[in-house]
Amino acid sequence: MSYETLKHLHALTVAATLALFLLRGYWMLRDSPRLQARWARIVPHINDTLLLASAIGMLVVAGLNPLDQPWLMAKIVGLLAYISLGTLALKRGSTKAMRIKAFVASLGVFGYIVAIALTKQVVPGLG
């Protein structure tokens, strides 16, 4: 697969992960039982696996090493933070207030990751 194809797959799965996360966040806010629907627990995992696979594919095809590229390292750290906060928001947060805070924070981290992707800077906007 070419770098361009992988990048398209990456951008597509990025859009899908955001849409799925917003939908599940809305269900969390409404205390909707749909959050527990079988597909709502499985499809995001399949999509997120493709998102990560396309990212790793690009690194392999382009011979990029995150240890040499601070912006890639920042994306990996950002992704880990997004996953932890997302799990707190949709599943593990013990109170609704905590889940809401985690949901808002996850969206902030997601925006940061997209900003890194577009600027290839650890602190987008600085230099």
Ligand code: HEM
């Ligand atoms: C939630 C996690 C992630 C989000 C939201 C995200 C978002 C994006 C976006 C919006 C782009 C730009 C696509 C375009 O210009 O068409 C991109 C590109 C890219 N991402 Fe990610 N990404 C994520 C995770 C990762 C991870 C973990 C890595 C690898 C460490 C990675 C590596 C890359 C690479 C290599 C590019 C292509 C840069 C280029 O050639 O312009 N991404 N990402």
